[in-house]
Amino acid sequence: MTAHLLTELTVFILAVFVGFEVISKVPTTLHTPLMSATNAIHGIVLVGAILVAGTADTPYAGIGGSIAGFFLVLLASLNVFGGYTVTERMLDMFRPKKRPAAAPREDGR
Amino acid sequence: MNAAETALANPVDVAYLITGILFILGLRYLSSPKTAVLGNRLSAVGMLIAVVATLTQGIVNWIVIGAALVVGAAIGIVSAQRVKMTAMPQMVAAFNGAGGGAAALVAAGELLKYVNAGTAITYDVAFTSVLSAVIGALSFAGSIIAFLKLQELMTGRPITYPGQQIVNALLLLAILVSWALVVAGVTPVLEWFWIAFGCSLLLGVLFVLPIGGADMPVVISLLNSFTGLAAASTGFVLGNNVLIISGALVGASGTLLTVLMGKAMNRSIANVLFGAFGAVKTGAGGAAASGGHNVRSVSPDDVAAMVAYASEVIVVPGYGMAVAQAQHSIRELESQLEKRGVEVKYAIHPVAGRMPGHMNVLLAEANVPYDSLYDMDDINPEFERADVALVVGANDVTNPAAREDKTSPIYGMPILNVDKAQNVVVLKRSMASGFAGIDNPLYDDPKTVMLFGDAKKSIDSVVSGVKAL
Numbered sequence: 179m180t181a182h183l184l185t186e187l188t189v190f191i192l193a194v195f196v197g198f199e200v201i202s203k204v205p206t207t208l209h210t211p212l213m214s215a216t217n218a219i220h221g222i223v224l225v226g227a228i229l230v231a232g233t234a235d236t237p238y239a240g241i242g243g244s245i246a247g248f249f250l251v252l253l254a255s256l257n258v259f260g261g262y263t264v265t266e267r268m269l270d271m272f273r274p275k276k277r278p279a280a281a282p283r284e285d286g287r
Numbered sequence: 288m289n290a291a292e293t294a295l296a297n298p299v300d301v302a303y304l305i306t307g308i309l310f311i312l313g314l315r316y317l318s319s320p321k322t323a324v325l326g327n328r329l330s331a332v333g334m335l336i337a338v339v340a341t342l343t344q345g346i347v348n349w350i351v352i353g354a355a356l357v358v359g360a361a362i363g364i365v366s367a368q369r370v371k372m373t374a375m376p377q378m379v380a381a382f383n384g385a386g387g388g389a390a391a392l393v394a395a396g397e398l399l400k401y402v403n404a405g406t407a408i409t410y411d412v413a414f415t416s417v418l419s420a421v422i423g424a425l426s427f428a429g430s431i432i433a434f435l436k437l438q439e440l441m442t443g444r445p446i447t448y449p450g451q452q453i454v455n456a457l458l459l460l461a462i463l464v465s466w467a468l469v470v471a472g473v474t475p476v477l478e479w480f481w482i483a484f485g486c487s488l489l490l491g492v493l494f495v496l497p498i499g500g501a502d503m504p505v506v507i508s509l510l511n512s513f514t515g516l517a518a519a520s521t522g523f524v525l526g527n528n529v530l531i532i533s534g535a536l537v538g539a540s541g542t543l544l545t546v547l548m549g550k551a552m553n554r555s556i557a558n559v560l561f562g563a564f565g566a567v568k569t570g571a572g573g574a575a576a577s578g579g580h581n582v583r584s585v586s587p588d589d590v591a592a593m594v595a596y597a598s599e600v601i602v603v604p605g606y607g608m609a610v611a612q613a614q615h616s617i618r619e620l621e622s623q624l625e626k627r628g629v630e631v632k633y634a635i636h637p638v639a640g641r642m643p644g645h646m647n648v649l650l651a652e653a654n655v656p657y658d659s660l661y662d663m664d665d666i667n668p669e670f671e672r673a674d675v676a677l678v679v680g681a682n683d684v685t686n687p688a689a690r691e692d693k694t695s696p697i698y699g700m701p702i703l704n705v706d707k708a709q710n711v712v713v714l715k716r717s718m719a720s721g722f723a724g725i726d727n728p729l730y731d732d733p734k735t736v737m738l739f740g741d742a743k744k745s746i747d748s749v750v751s752g753v754k755a756l
Contacts, residue, residue, distance in 0.1 A: 179411070180409070180411055182411070182526065183411045183523065186522070186523055186526070186528070186531055189528055189531050189532060189535075190519055190522075190523075190531050190532075190534075190535050191535075193307075193531065193532040193535035193536055193539075194535045194536075194538065194539045195539075196311055196535075196536070196539075197314075197535055197536040197537075197538070197539025197540055197543075198539045198543060200311060200314045200315050200318075200536075201314060201536075201539060201540040201543050201544075202543065203315075203318040204314075204317050204318050205318065205319075205320075206635070206637065206643075206644060206647065206662055207320065207644060207647045207651075207657050207660060208317055208318075208320060208323060208644065208647075209544065209642075209643035209644030209647070210375065210379075210642055210643060210644035210645055210647065210648040211317065211323060211327075211644070211648065212314075212317055212540065212544070212643075212644070213379055213507065213508065213511055213540075213541075213544065213642060213643060213644075214375075214379055215313065215314065215317060215326070215327055215330060216314070216511060216515065216536065216537040216540040216541065217379055217382050217383055217386070217511060217514075217537075218327075218330065218331070218334070218382075219310055219313075219314075219330060219334075219515075219533050219536060219537050220383075220386045220390075220511075220514045220515050220517075220518045220533065220534060220537040221334065221382075221386055222306075222310075222334065222337060222518060222529060222530055222533040222534070223386055223389045223390045223393060223517075223518045223521060223530065223534075224334075224338060224341075224389070225337050225338065225341045225527065225529060225530060226389075226390070226393040226518075226521045226522075226524075226525055226527065226530055227389050227392070227393055228338070228341045228342065228344075228346065228352055229341060229344060229393075229525060229527075230392075230393050230396035230397055230400070230525075231348060231351065231352060231355075231396065232346035232347065232348045232349075232351070232352045233344070233345050233346060233347065233348075234345065234347045235400055235403075235404065236348060236396065236400070237396050237399030237400050237402075237403050238351075238396055238399075244348070244351050246392070247348065247351050247352075247355075247396075248351050248354065248355045249355075249392075250355075250389055250392040250393065250396070251351070251352055251355035251356060251359065251389075252355040252358055252359040252362075253359070253385040253386070253388045253389040253392070254359070254385070254386065254389035255355060255356045255358070255359025255360055255363065256359040256360075256362055256363040256382065256385045257359075257363070257382050257383075257385040257386040257389065258334060258338075258359075258360075258363070259359060259360040259363035259364050259367075260362070260363030260364065260366060260367045260378070260381075260382045260385075261363070261367075261382050261386075262327065262330075262331045262334070263363065263364050263367035263368060264367040264370070264375070264378055264379070264382070265327045266324070266327055266328075267367065267368065267372075268372075268375070268648050268651075269320075269323045269324045269327055270324070271372075271648065271651040271652045271654075272320040272323060272651050272657060273320075273324065
C-alpha cells in the first residue's frame with residue numbers, strides 16, 4: 179500500500195464516520211428524501227466520467243469509444259440532474275403548508 | 288504518472304473541498320423537514336462547483352461531453368418531474384443504477400488509459416479499479432432488476448431455481464479469481480478485468496431476482512450503498528478526494544438504512560438477500576389462504592358510520608395505498624372526520640411500501656401534516672384506545688401471526704398491533720394473500736370487517752358516506 183493510498187483511505191474512513199453521524203439524525207419521515215438526496219450525491223461520479231471521457235488521453239476515442247464515453251457521461255448526468263430534481267419534488271411536499279381552509283358556508287368560525 | 292493526480296491542481300482541489308463540505312451540510316440539514324429543501328440546494332450547489340471545476344481540467348472532447356451532459360440532464364429532469372409520487376421507488380432505483388454503471392465505466396476507462404499508454408499498473412490502481420467495476424456493475428444490474436420488479440414489468444415475487452446459491456457462489460469465485468489476476472498483473476490484464484466486470488453484471492441480476500417485492504426497502508437501500516462505495520472506489524482509482532468523500536457519505540447512509548430496514552423486519556440482511564422470502568409459501572399455503580377464510584364483508588356506508596361516530600381512528604397505510612394512489616382520498620376522509628371531531632392518526636411501519644419512508648412521502652404529497660404520522664413504537668400502545676383501525680393496503684405488517692404463531696415465516700417481525708383496536712376495517716382488492724403469500728389471521732378476527740375493492744374508490748365512497756351522515 180502506497181502512502182498516497184493510505185492518505186486517501188484516511189479521508190474515506192473519516193468521511194464514513196461523518197456520514198453515520200449526520201445520517202443517524204435524519205428522522206424516519208425523511209428517509210425517502212434522504213435516499214434520493216444521497217442518490218443525487220453519488221452522481222458526483224460525473225466528475226470521474228468527465229475526467230475519463232473528456233481528456234486528450236481518453237481511451238474512449240474513435241467512433242466506438244466516443245459512443246461509450248457519451249453513454250458514460252450520459253449515465254452520470256442522468257443520475258445528477260434526475261436525482262436532484264426528484265429530491266426537490268419530494269421535499270416540496272414536506273414544506274409546512276396551510277391547512278385547507280374550511281368551506282365558508284359551514285358556520286362562519 | 289496518474290493523469291488525474293496532475294489534475295488535482297490547487298484551485299480545483301479547493302473547489303472539491305468546498306463541494307465535500309456542502310454535501311455534508313446538505314445532509315445535515317435533512318435532519319428537519321423545515322431545513323431539508325435548503326439542504327438539497329446546498330448539495331446541488333456543491334455538485335455544480337465540482338462539475339465546473341472539473342470542466343477546467345484539460346477537457347478536449349467538448350462535443351461528446353457537452354452532448355451527453357445536455358441529453359442526460361434533459362432525460363433526468365423531465366422524467367423526474369413527470370414521474371408520479373407512487374412510482375418514486377423505481378425512479379430512485381433507475382437513477383441509482385445509472386450512477387453504478389457510470390462508476391464501473393469510469394474504472395474501466397482509467398484502467399484502459401494505463402494499458403493504452405503502456406505504463407505499469409500499480410497494485411493500488413489495479414485493486415481499486417476492479418473494486419469499482421465489480422460494485423458498480425452489481426449495482427447497475429441489480430438496480431435494473433429492482434426497477435423492472437417495482438414497475439411490474441416482471442413479477443414482484445421471488446424467482447428461484449435449483450442450485451441458485453451454487454451459481455451465485457461460482458460467479459463470486461470467478462470475480463475474485465479474475466480480480467486477483469488483474470492485481471497480480473497476469474496477462475491479458477484487460478480480458479481478466481472484463482471477465483470480472485461481466486460476472487458482476489450477471490451476479491447483480493441473479494442476486495436481485497429471488498428477492499420479493501416486500502423486501503425491496505432493504506434492496507434499494509443496499510444498492511444505494513453499493514453505488515456510493517463504487518463512487519468512492521473510483522475516487523481511489525483517480526486519486527480524487529471529492530469522489531472518495533461523497534461516495535463514503537452515500538455508502539454510510541445506505542448501510543445505515545439497510546440495517547434499519549433489516550431490524551424493522553427482525554431479519555438479518557443475509558436472510559433478506561438469500562432467503563427468497565415467500566417463494567415456497569405460494570404452493571399449498573396459498574390455496575388455504577384464499578379459501579379457508581370466514582370473513583365479514585361490509586359496504587362503504589357501514590364503514591362511514593363506523594368512522595364518523597368514532598372518537599379516534601388510526602389509519603394504517605401500506606403498499607396497496609400507493610398502488611391505488613389513495614393518499615389524497617385518505618386525506619379528504621381525514622378532514623371530513625376532523626370536522627366531526629374525530630381524532631385521526633397514521634401508523635407507519637418502517638418497511639411499509641417499497642422503500643424507506645415510502646408512506647411518509649406519499650402522505651406528505653397529500654398534505655397530511657407530518658406530526659400526525661406516528662412510528663411503530665409510538666403508535667402501538669395507542670391501538671387499544673382507538674375505536675377503528677383502518678388498514679389501507681397493508682398486510683404483512685399487521686399480521687398478528689408474527690407475534691403469536693411460531694411456525695409463521697414472519698414470526699418475530701415487529702408489527703403494528705392493529706388487532707388491539709376496538710374495530711378493524713381492512714381495505715383490500717381481494718382475498719388473495721399478500722406479497723409474502725402468508726396467511727393473515729387478522730381477517731378471521733370477529734372484530735375485523737373487510738371492504739373489498741380498489742382502495743381509492745372505496746375511500747371515496749366512505750367519504751361521501753360520511754358527508755351524507
